[in-house]
Amino acid sequence: MSAPLLGEYAELADRRLESLLPATDVQPTMLHEAMRYSCLAPGKRLRPALCMASSEAVGGTREAALDAGCALEIVHCFSLIHDDLPAIDDDDLRRGAPTCHVRFGEGIALLAGDALFALAFEILGSLDAPPQAVVQALRCLSHASGSDGLVGGEVMDVLSEGKHPDEATLAFIHSRKTGALIAAACEIGGLLGGGDAEQIHALRRYGAHVGLAFQIADDLLNELSTPEALGKAAGSDRARGKATYPALHGIEEARRRADLEAEAGLRALDGLPHTEALAMLARYAVERVH
Numbered sequence: 001m002s003a004p005l006l007g008e009y010a011e012l013a014d015r016r017l018e019s020l021l022p023a024t025d026v027q028p029t030m031l032h033e034a035m036r037y038s039c040l041a042p043g044k045r046l047r048p049a050l051c052m053a054s055s056e057a058v059g060g061t062r063e064a065a066l067d068a069g070c071a072l073e074i075v076h077c078f079s080l081i082h083d084d085l086p087a088i089d090d091d092d093l094r095r096g097a098p099t100c101h102v103r104f105g106e107g108i109a110l111l112a113g114d115a116l117f118a119l120a121f122e123i124l125g126s127l128d129a130p131p132q133a134v135v136q137a138l139r140c141l142s143h144a145s146g147s148d149g150l151v152g153g154e155v156m157d158v159l160s161e162g163k164h165p166d167e168a169t170l171a172f173i174h175s176r177k178t179g180a181l182i183a184a185a186c187e188i189g190g191l192l193g194g195g196d197a198e199q200i201h202a203l204r205r206y207g208a209h210v211g212l213a214f215q216i217a218d219d220l221l222n223e224l225s226t227p228e229a230l231g232k233a234a235g236s237d238r239a240r241g242k243a244t245y246p247a248l249h250g251i252e253e254a255r256r257r258a259d260l261e262a263e264a265g266l267r268a269l270d271g272l273p274h275t276e277a278l279a280m281l282a283r284y285a286v287e288r289v290h
Helices: 002-020 029-039 046-057 062-084 100-104 106-125 131-145 150-159 167-177 179-192 197-224 236-240 245-249 251-268 276-287
Strands: none
Touching: 002 046, 002 062, 002 276, 029 062, 029 100, 029 106, 046 062, 046 179, 046 197, 046 276, 062 100, 062 106, 062 131, 062 150, 062 179, 100 106, 106 131, 131 150, 131 179, 150 167, 150 179, 167 179, 167 197, 167 245, 179 197, 197 236, 197 245, 197 251, 197 276, 236 245, 245 251, 251 276
């Protein structure tokens, strides 16, 4: 089953994150407390899982991609802290607990996100891997995080609130604000696992499709679930007039499209030697809404 497998990867990532994040008894203590509070909160750790599973898919090990997976998780956490701020989504709840700005104030939350973003690249730049692979991993994560990736998708998400976006705009937002980092996790995992160019390209395609499936599932959960089940606000996308697949296509069509994206991701893995874990993670991306 995918849930126990995801739990195995998550346990590895949690232990490593504990040691990579600054200690709370080191100055500035409040900043480090905020970083750990947000980053160590219970989560799926999907990005580290995909990074490690991608390494395994090309014959590498989990350990080869563990630190890179943690760097990806830290970038993801940075984005959540900033996304929750009053200037953007103004959310009070994240992963079942008060958001970082509610707990520590807006200034510390903003700076904790900044510090996490810097830490992620410090970790990636310190990898015990061939220098060329480290440079490629740094380039991949920086591109996935910037204006053509995560941040660009978030900007379009904010600018589209209350409007009626078309299919192309919706795909732009989702493929960048979620898909770009997930695709990068798979690409970097394949790179550190020793994959060749064709295998790494296949993993990136897989990640792009699974990332979109995962975001569509998140849209559906926001529409259909409860705050207690989600650990964050439910129904908030509709209340803000956000661009989502359920808003544009309805519940059943959104489910169908999530399934199609997951299936496309699985087809991208054809020819890779060890894809069992990635196949289970692709199914996990959509099984949450069935």
